[in-house]
Amino acid sequence: MTLFQEPPPASAKHESDLDMMKAQLCETQGKPNCPNAPPPVELLIGNTLTGAKVATVTPPKGSTFYGVTAAADDRTFVVDTDTKIGVADICMARTFYLLKLAPGTSSPTRLTKLAIPSVGCTAAMALSASGRELAVASFTSESKAEQLRIYSVATGQLLHSWSADDAAVFDLGANIIDDENRGLYWVDGDQGLTFPTIGQTAGTVSETVRMLNLAAGGSDLISDSRVIWSMSSSSDENYPAGCEWDQDPLVSADGKTVVCVSVTAAPTRQSKTIPWRLSWLAYSTSNPKAAPLVLYSVTINASSSSGFQLSGLWINASGSAVIGYRSDGRVAVVAKPAFFGVISKGALRSLPIPPGILVGDATATAW
Numbered sequence: 001m002t003l004f005q006e007p008p009p010a011s012a013k014h015e016s017d018l019d020m021m022k023a024q025l026c027e028t029q030g031k032p033n034c035p036n037a038p039p040p041v042e043l044l045i046g047n048t049l050t051g052a053k054v055a056t057v058t059p060p061k062g063s064t065f066y067g068v069t070a071a072a073d074d075r076t077f078v079v080d081t082d083t084k085i086g087v088a089d090i091c092m093a094r095t096f097y098l099l100k101l102a103p104g105t106s107s108p109t110r111l112t113k114l115a116i117p118s119v120g121c122t123a124a125m126a127l128s129a130s131g132r133e134l135a136v137a138s139f140t141s142e143s144k145a146e147q148l149r150i151y152s153v154a155t156g157q158l159l160h161s162w163s164a165d166d167a168a169v170f171d172l173g174a175n176i177i178d179d180e181n182r183g184l185y186w187v188d189g190d191q192g193l194t195f196p197t198i199g200q201t202a203g204t205v206s207e208t209v210r211m212l213n214l215a216a217g218g219s220d221l222i223s224d225s226r227v228i229w230s231m232s233s234s235s236d237e238n239y240p241a242g243c244e245w246d247q248d249p250l251v252s253a254d255g256k257t258v259v260c261v262s263v264t265a266a267p268t269r270q271s272k273t274i275p276w277r278l279s280w281l282a283y284s285t286s287n288p289k290a291a292p293l294v295l296y297s298v299t300i301n302a303s304s305s306s307g308f309q310l311s312g313l314w315i316n317a318s319g320s321a322v323i324g325y326r327s328d329g330r331v332a333v334v335a336k337p338a339f340f341g342v343i344s345k346g347a348l349r350s351l352p353i354p355p356g357i358l359v360g361d362a363t364a365t366a367w
Contacts, residue, residue: 040063041059041064041065041066042057042058043056043057043099044056045101045109046354048323048351048367050352051353054101055101055109057111060113063081063095064081064083064084065081066082067125067181068364068366069126069127069134069366070181070366070367071131073131075102076098076100076127077099078098078114078125078134079096079097079099080095080125081094082094082095091120093118094118094119094120094122095118096116097111097112097114098114098153099112114153114156115155116134116151117158121138121140122137123137123138123170124136124137124184124248125181125184126184126185126186127153127181128186128190129253132190133152133159133190134150134153135148135184136148136150136151137184137195145163145164146165146166146167147161148163149161149162150214160217162220162224163219163221164222166222167199168197169195169222181364182250182313185250185253187251188254190214192213194209194212194251194255195210195212195221196208196249197210204232205232207230207249208227208231209227209229209230209258210225211255228285228288229285231243231245233245243281247260249312250315250319250322252315252317252319254317254318254319255285256285256286256319257283257285257315259281259283259312259315259319259322260283261278261279261310261324262281263279264276264277264279272303273302274301274302274304275299275300276299276308277297278299279297279298280310280343281294282294282319294346295322295344295345295346296343296346308328310324310325311326313325313365314365314366320345321344322343322344323340323341323342323343325340325353326338336353340352340353
């Protein structure tokens with residue numbers, strides 16, 4: 001399922017940046033009938049293999065969809081909304097809804113508001129494989145405290161919470177613009193929950209994936225979790241070896257594999273064209289210091305200013321396959337990617353590109 005914004009009709013397009021600013025100000029002040037207001041984001045439910053649209057879900061009146069996360073049954077999702085249509089306010093309170101799919105029936109979608117309380121400043125969310133619990137990561141508006149809460153989907157009850165006064169938790173990696181479902185992962189049969197940290201000291205960027213044992217209790221995100229994977233690289237290099245630190249790595253449901261993307265190059269002043277190596281790397285959490293398994297890698301000769309972008313969007317339970325995309329480094333930021341598809345064991349299989357997947361701005365997706 002892909003979350004994307006339907007393009008507005010030609011008559012509703014913004015004539016200039018000034019019109020956009022006026023519309024955003026109007027929305028922010030809560031005025032009705034805002035001129036040039038952008039349309040709300042809708043949910044597109046599509047067939048991954050064929051690209052066919054199964055259904056479109058319109059958000060409740062006065063709101064717009066923001067993020068989406070999935071259970072393991074391919075039929076159960078949680079989505080959230082806010083009320084500032086067209087305004088990227090990361091600390092706007094989110095309202096959570098359960099979305100159930102029934103393809104081929106007279107009612108293929110059913111959207112139900114959950115009793116989970118509204119949460120602002122969300123960094124990421126993840127629905128458990130069973131669909132019974134929702135994990136929500138958030139931070140204070142002053143970014144001084146990080147919080148992780150688990151709610152019952154059925155009742156909205158707060159089941160557990162952790163916090164940390166550590167700016168490295170959820171920092172940079174979690175895409176706080178669309179409440180992404182790739183910052184948190186349920187593992188070990190919903191008995192564990194992983195989250196990223198990233199920090200920078202003395203020219204070195206350090207990223208980790210930490211795991212909470214949910215049965216152990218506690219309330220401190222750092223002391224009650226353990227590192228299952230880590231990576232360090234120089235912050236002085238544009239394209240250092242190893243993982244791209246500005247993206248959350250993917251974690252398999254069995255907790256045994258961490259997958260990241262890697263873009264390496266060696267720019268020189270002597271040549272305008274250089275080799276770029278684009279890779280998806282799989283690390284074993286039982287031996288995280290071992291060399292990674294290369295799921296797929298390609299070398300492309302291109303301009304030193306190309307700036308290739310890779311992303312991992314989904315990982316299977318065993319960590320042997322991912323869905324991802326890459327740009328070709330020579331297109332505008334708003335263009336579709338050069339590749340979107342399944343990557344596994346040295347091979348790739350192209351899939352139809354969903355309407356909402358754009359280079360540099362991957363929208364919220366869940367499978």
